[in-house]
Amino acid sequence: MTNIDHYAVFGDPINHSKSPFIHHHFAEQTSQKLHYSAQQVSAQQFNTQLTDFFARGGKGINCTVPLKEIAYKAVSQLTDRAEYAKAVNTIIQQPDGSLLGDNTDGVGLIQDITINHHVSLKMSNILILGAGGATRGILAPLLAQAPKQIIIANRTPSKAQQLALEFTRKIPITGCGFSDLPTQQFDLILNATSASLSNQVPPLPNDLLNKHSTCYDLAYSNKPTPFVRWGQQFTDKSLDGLGMLVEQAAEAFYLWRGIRPVTQTVIQDLINARL
Ligand code: ATR
Numbered sequence: 001m002t003n004i005d006h007y008a009v010f011g012d013p014i015n016h017s018k019s020p021f022i023h024h025h026f027a028e029q030t031s032q033k034l035h036y037s038a039q040q041v042s043a044q045q046f047n048t049q050l051t052d053f054f055a056r057g058g059k060g061i062n063c064t065v066p067l068k069e070i071a072y073k074a075v076s077q078l079t080d081r082a083e084y085a086k087a088v089n090t091i092i093q094q095p096d097g098s099l100l101g102d103n104t105d106g107v108g109l110i111q112d113i114t115i116n117h118h119v120s121l122k123m124s125n126i127l128i129l130g131a132g133g134a135t136r137g138i139l140a141p142l143l144a145q146a147p148k149q150i151i152i153a154n155r156t157p158s159k160a161q162q163l164a165l166e167f168t169r170k171i172p173i174t175g176c177g178f179s180d181l182p183t184q185q186f187d188l189i190l191n192a193t194s195a196s197l198s199n200q201v202p203p204l205p206n207d208l209l210n211k212h213s214t215c216y217d218l219a220y221s222n223k224p225t226p227f228v229r230w231g232q233q234f235t236d237k238s239l240d241g242l243g244m245l246v247e248q249a250a251e252a253f254y255l256w257r258g259i260r261p262v263t264q265t266v267i268q269d270l271i272n273a274r275l
Contacts, residue, residue, distance in 0.1 A: 005034040007256065008053060010041040011064035018270060019062060022249045025269070026261035034059075034257075046070050054093060060256045061091040062249075068103075069133060075101035085137035090252040102255060105134075106141030108248030109190075109218070109241075114145070116243050116267070119188070119214050121145035127186040128152045129202050130193035131159040131175065134218055138192065139167045147171060151186075153178050155193070155202065178203050185210050191217040191227040201226045209234035217241055222274040243267055 009019040015038075023036035041049045046067055053061060063071040068087035072078070075091060079102040082088050088101035113119050124147045128135050131154035142150060150173045154160035160175030167173055186208055195202055196219040209215060215231025215238040224232070224240065231238030246263050254260045 005032075005059045006057065007034060007036045007060045007062075008039050008058065009036070009062040009064060010039050010046065010049060010067055012040055012042045012066060014038045014040045014064070017064070018245065019064075019249060021270075022246055022266055023253060025266045026250065026253045029261050029265070030257070030259045032257050032259065041067065043067060043070055047074055050074055050091075050099075054097075054099070059093060060252070062252055063089050063091070068137075071101060075099040077101070079103070081106060081140060084140040085133075087133050087137050089248065090255060092255050102252075103137055104248040104251035104255070105244070106138045107251050108244045108246075109138050109216075110141050110145060111247040111251075111263075112239075112241075112243035113188070113214065113216065116247070116263075117214070117237065117239065119237070121147050121188065123148045124187035125184065126150045127181070127189045127208065129178075129189065129191045129204075130154055130195075131156070131163045132192070132194070134192040134194075135163060138190070138218075139163070139173075143167065143169070143171055143173075149173070151176065151181070153181055153202070181205065181208070183207070186213060188214045188216065189231070191215075191219070191225075194219075196221070196225045196227055199226055201230045204230070206233075211235050213237070215239065218244065220245060242270055246270070 017038040020036050027034050071088035076098045077100045082101045082103040085103040090102045090104050092100045126147050152160040152175045157177035164173040164175035213235050217225045217227040218241045220240040220242040228238050228240050246267050250263050
């Protein structure tokens with residue numbers, strides 16, 4: 001490895017990762033010298049590749065699908081937010097060489113919704129679709145915004161109920177199936193299912209949103225995702241996770257380099273690239 005600081009994103013598949021573009025943009029903007037690569041790493045290869053990367057002088061790693069839960073088990077220390085999420089998307093090498101696992105996905109989501117899109121979540125009614133790792137990663141940061149209530153709806157209702165029980169403190173959280181959703185409107189609906197990957201939208205009634213509501217797909221794609229298109233029927237604020245992707249990267253960059261990059265220009269570049 002060269003004497004320039006080296007970072008990487010590990011994932012499988014990783015071909016279309018935008019992370020190298022984003023981190024090189026941040027580095028240029030903040031006059032930091034670093035190289036950031038995308039490495040195809042399967043779940044089976046993860047532990048070996050992780051050790052090898054840091055043994056060769058690497059400074060930090062991002063993990064994406066399907067490695068976040070494996071990374072959670074591989075590191076020696078965890079931040080509170082990674083512990084809540086039971087998933088790690090950012091690994092930081094500590095001065096003594098040990099590896100600290102963090103999770104910047106939730107903070108990236110909140111930053112995008114509340115700052116970039118000016119949507120306050122205080123006293124809001126939130127519906128989350130899906131009860132897998134993505135939902136687990138965003139629950140604690142969403143609760144920290146002091147919403148009025150959170151409902152988790154999932155294809156397998158028992159998983160939603162279980163997750164709700166685990167996170168319930170002062171703010172009411174309930175879990176249910178898509179067909180037992182209460183008849184009410186939501187200020188925010190988040191799609192944290194992997195349904196978009198198979199070009200599907202969870203089966204939802206048409207009266208969940210009004211024109212002031214926000215619809216947000218944690219996934220992103222060069223074309224509007226099926227869920228973004230579903231939300232566009234009801235509100236102008238039907239967003240995908242591109243901003244979240246950039247914001248979680250900015251938080252990782254800050255953890256590694258101690259400088260917070262400006263995100264607006266890179267978000268705009270990525271939007272322009274897909275026009
Ligand atoms: P992730 O880590 O991305 O959250 P996951 O843990 O595999 O991935 O969870 C995927 C989520 O998407 C689950 O909530 C899953 O529902 P089940 O718990 O019933 O499996 C949901 N999901 C996947 N495909 C779906 C589809 N076609 N329609 C609705 N929900 C779907």
